[in-house]
Amino acid sequence: MDALRAEHLEKHYGQGDTLVRALQDVSLRVARGSVVALLGPSGAGKSTLVKALGLVSLPNAGRIWFGDQLVVDNGRLLASVQELRRAHLGFVFQRSNLVPFLTARQNVEIACEIGGTSNPKKRALELLDWLEVGHRASSMPDTLSGGEQQRVAIARALANHPKIVLADEPTAALDKVRGRAVMELFRKVAREQDAAVVVVTHDHRTLDIFDELHEMEDGRLSPTALATVAAH
Amino acid sequence: MNLAYLDVRHRLGRFIGTSLGVALLFAVVLAMAGIYLGLVDDATILVRSVRTNLWVVQQGTRGPFADMSRLDPSIVARVAAMPSVKRARAFTYQVMQREHAGRSLRFALVGLDFPVDRGEALALTHGRPIVQPHGEIIADASLGLVIGDTLHVAREELRVVGLTKQLLASGGDGLIFATVADAQLLAEDTPSDAIRAERERRTERLRQTDLGRAQPALEALTGDPDFRAPALASSPIAAVLVDVEPARADAVMASLAQWPDTSVFTSAEQEQLLLDGVVDKPRKQLALFAVILVVTSSLLIGAVVYMMTLDKTHDIAVLKLMGASPWRLGGLVLQQALAIGVVGYGIAVAIGVQAFPHFPRRVVLTEDTVMGVFALVLTISTVASILGIVHALRVDPARALEG
Numbered sequence: 029m030d031a032l033r034a035e036h037l038e039k040h041y042g043q044g045d046t047l048v049r050a051l052q053d054v055s056l057r058v059a060r061g062s063v064v065a066l067l068g069p070s071g072a073g074k075s076t077l078v079k080a081l082g083l084v085s086l087p088n089a090g091r092i093w094f095g096d097q098l099v100v101d102n103g104r105l106l107a108s109v110q111e112l113r114r115a116h117l118g119f120v121f122q123r124s125n126l127v128p129f130l131t132a133r134q135n136v137e138i139a140c141e142i143g144g145t146s147n148p149k150k151r152a153l154e155l156l157d158w159l160e161v162g163h164r165a166s167s168m169p170d171t172l173s174g175g176e177q178q179r180v181a182i183a184r185a186l187a188n189h190p191k192i193v194l195a196d197e198p199t200a201a202l203d204k205v206r207g208r209a210v211m212e213l214f215r216k217v218a219r220e221q222d223a224a225v226v227v228v229t230h231d232h233r234t235l236d237i238f239d240e241l242h243e244m245e246d247g248r249l250s251p252t253a254l255a256t257v258a259a260h
Numbered sequence: 261m262n263l264a265y266l267d268v269r270h271r272l273g274r275f276i277g278t279s280l281g282v283a284l285l286f287a288v289v290l291a292m293a294g295i296y297l298g299l300v301d302d303a304t305i306l307v308r309s310v311r312t313n314l315w316v317v318q319q320g321t322r323g324p325f326a327d328m329s330r331l332d333p334s335i336v337a338r339v340a341a342m343p344s345v346k347r348a349r350a351f352t353y354q355v356m357q358r359e360h361a362g363r364s365l366r367f368a369l370v371g372l373d374f375p376v377d378r379g380e381a382l383a384l385t386h387g388r389p390i391v392q393p394h395g396e397i398i399a400d401a402s403l404g405l406v407i408g409d410t411l412h413v414a415r416e417e418l419r420v421v422g423l424t425k426q427l428l429a430s431g432g433d434g435l436i437f438a439t440v441a442d443a444q445l446l447a448e449d450t451p452s453d454a455i456r457a458e459r460e461r462r463t464e465r466l467r468q469t470d471l472g473r474a475q476p477a478l479e480a481l482t483g484d485p486d487f488r489a490p491a492l493a494s495s496p497i498a499a500v501l502v503d504v505e506p507a508r509a510d511a512v513m514a515s516l517a518q519w520p521d522t523s524v525f526t527s528a529e530q531e532q533l534l535l536d537g538v539v540d541k542p543r544k545q546l547a548l549f550a551v552i553l554v555v556t557s558s559l560l561i562g563a564v565v566y567m568m569t570l571d572k573t574h575d576i577a578v579l580k581l582m583g584a585s586p587w588r589l590g591g592l593v594l595q596q597a598l599a600i601g602v603v604g605y606g607i608a609v610a611i612g613v614q615a616f617p618h619f620p621r622r623v624v625l626t627e628d629t630v631m632g633v634f635a636l637v638l639t640i641s642t643v644a645s646i647l648g649i650v651h652a653l654r655v656d657p658a659r660a661l662e663g
Contacts, residue, residue, distance in 0.1 A: 075661065084581070084658045114583035125660055127575045129270030130263075138261055139582045148261075168270075184582075196661050 030093070031191045031224035032058040032081065037090035038103075039076055039247075050076040051087060052247040058224040058240075060191065063215050065235060066228045068244035074228045075196055077244065081226065082117055082194045083109050095191060114143045118185030118223070120195035124177035126169035132156060132180045133165040136187055143188030155183035159213065175206035182213055186221060193217060195227040204233065211237045263588070264595035267572070275600070278564050282604030285557045287611040290633055292550040294616060294623035299542055301624055303430035303534040306370065307527055310351070311381045312501035313509050315525045316516055322523075324353045324498035325430060325530075326537030331497050333440075335522065336373070339500050342515060344508035349373035349501040352443045355433060358413050365411075367403055367436045368429035371443030371497070379422065379437050387422035393439055398422035400434035411436075414446050430534055432621045444495040554640060562644035565597045569648035576652050577660035586653050593648040601641030605634060 039051035050073045058064050066074045079085040081092065083105065092100035094116045099106055126135045133152050140148030156162040159179045164172055172180065178198055185193050195214065199207030211227070211234040218225045218239075227238070235241060243250040268275045306325075315324075316331070316339060323329020333350055340348035352371030357364060372379050378389040379398050387407045390396045397418045399405045402425075411418040418438060427435045438446070462482040466472035472479070502524075504512045509526070516524040525533065535543075569576075576589055609630060616623035 079658055079661060082581070082661075084661065110583045110585060112583075113581060117581075117583075119581050119660070121578075121661060125574065125578050127578065129267045129575075134261060134266065138263070138579070141261055142579070142582045142584050142588070187582075 029060055029095075030057045031060040031095060032056070032226070033093040034081060035091045037077070037080055037087040037092070039073075039080060039085070039087045049247050051080065051090075054090070054244075054247070054249050056081075056242065056249065058192070058226055060224050061218050061222050062239040063218045063225045063227065063237065064240045064242060065238040066226060066242050066244060067230070067232075067235075068250075072244040073247040074244050076247075078194050078196050078226065078228055081192070082119060083112060114188055116191050118187070118190035118193040120178070120181050120185045120193065120198045122197040122200045124169065124174075124181040126172075126177055126180055126184075128169055131166050131168055132161065132172065132176075135169070135180055136183045139184045139187035145188060148187075151187065152183070155186055156180065159183050173206075174202050175209060178202065178206075178210045179213065182210070182217065186217060186223070189221070191223055193223050193225045195225065197228050197230065199229065199231055199234070207231055208234050208237075262595070263592045264599065267568075267592070268596060268599055275603075279600055279603040279607060282557060282561060282564075282600055283607035283611060285553055285560065286605050286608035286633070286637060287615075289550055289553045289557065289636075290608055290612045290625065290629070291616065291619070291623055292546050292553065293629050293633060294612070294625045295619075295621055296543060296546045297624035297626065297629060298622035299430070299432075299539050299546070300535060302428040302432055302622060303539045304531040305427060306368075306429065306435060307530050307534065309382055309427060310370075310501055311503075312349070312527060313504045313506070314502040314513055314516065315351075315527065315530045316500040316502060316522045317498070317525070319519075319521050319523050322525075322533050322537065324351065326533045329498045331500065331522070333495075333497050336497070336500050339502055339516070342512060344505050344512050345502055346505060347376060347503040349377045349503075350440045350497040351499040351501050352440055352447070353498045354443070354447045355429065355431065356446065358411070360411055365403060366433050367399075368431070368433050369443050369446055370435055370437045371440035372437050373501075374439035374441070377501075382422070382424055382427070382437065384422045385425045387420070389422060390437070390439060391421075394442055395419060396421045396438070397442070398424060398437040400424045400427045400436070402426065402428065403434035403436070414448075416442065416445055418442065418446075426622060428622060430539060440497060448495065554636065558640045558644050560644075561597055561600055561641055562647055564600065565593060565645050565648040566651065568596060569593050569651050573651075573655055574659060576655045577657050580655065580657035581660050589652045590649045593652050594642065594645045597641040597645035597648065598638065601637045601644075605637045 034054065034056045037051045037054040041048045041050060054077060066077065068074050080087045086100060086103055086105060088103045091098060094112065099112055130138060133156060136152035136155055137148045140151045145151045153162060153165060156165050159182055161176050161179045164176055169177060199210050202210060214225045214227055215237050217223055316335065317323040317329040318331055321327040321329045336348050336350045339345060350371065350373040353368065355368045357366040372390065374390060374393050378391065380389045382398060384398065385401065390398060395418055397411065397420055399420050401423050405420050407420055407423060409420045429435055459482055463479050466478060466482055513524055513526065516522060579589060612625060616625065
């Protein structure tokens, strides 16, 4: 079953001679429990697609479904963006983007609170333990290593049992070993949390982790890149 | 989870520094309010302290505080003779500055109509009322005098026999009470030659009157400063204080109002005259300062809160991506603005309690003032947070996705 489906997405900026078509007829399906990579050079439209799927910057045209729910129709949002984010989405960023004045636990706990989890503290500690950073629960973000920060960020993204996790270059600030460890965590998230994980990455050394690879170029998903990991 | 509290705790040094800055501004606002109340209290305390019903002053004036009033002392006897008048007292008032113990002493000198009025109505903290017709004074402790101190003024020695506390004139100067005769001596404080010449002129004038010709023995009295021969020009008094039976106050006032040479005011009217005349401009000036300070405080808190919100722009974007409601984000900014205001105000009150008693002018801090300014602080903080809240609500969540 698809956790995320997008059809014929279009996104353009400017007009006339300055028109930039960031997304051109992009369609994508991501099944629950799968990890999908978005590859491509800078400016290809990967981040624009993630922003569209995360309802951060809506497409000008096309449709998006979260599960069976149509949430964007012809560039128009059909429900409360806050509700949709709380119920369906989790984000992981290039840098961990942890709130600097909250401890690791509080960073996860605040996401649980916003999502309306009944026992946010317990849920936060469970997630940190599951991602093997429970021992750093009381630490402030600036005392955590880059890998630990990303684990806490992933825990935060999972706070409200999202069906879709969107990660924008989550290993860009990490070395090879830590980067691979984080990518493996995404697979763990997909398998054990039954979430659809979409990862924008430049790191070709970790492609074996993904179930599907999609390559973007000039705002289009390249048909030649629709190869599964099994085919590699 | 209270994000405002956690953020403040994380940046405690900056929060305390900001609160201290705000506290100093609020302390000045409090001082302005307190000085104003002190001004009002000082202006009216003398009127309240002498405890009388009516003030008779020179016709057409608003004396003796807001305006100069000169009355012939004989009016005291005229008033005392009226029906329903229980007591009539002469009253003089003059602000003076003299040297004492090597320093400049500025005070308001009030003449009491001894022996009718010995200062018993004054709230003495030490000593006793005046019992001698000459040479004794009651002084306010703010002048730095103590019981037994002697003032050498106008070749007279005036000994402090009683002390009051915070009994000040509208200008903030401490009050000294003396007998009317001594007060007039001090007020006139003329050189010896001039006094001798004046005595001679008095004697000469006395000789030219029927009274002087009929009673030559009166000449011996012309050297007495308290001498009040009706035919002679004697030192004027400022007002006559009239104590009447309360039920007959209106009737007595109506009668006095008919006199061609006097005007009459109730004590309440006298207080209002002081407030309108003496305190009005300082009051407006203080109010203007207070308004400027309130606006400055609002701008300062607004700027600080806005900068704090700008610093958190990225965090706010992340919270928005999590689905944080506008209420939570707006609440974060508002709570921090209120925290700065409340903590700053707490420090301001503490500063005020410690520092205000050492101010040269009296600063009166009442519970109503403290609570009223606190309400103002809450309003200022709320208004000051608006810019920060607007910024927080406008933050584009896409900024969280930027590296």
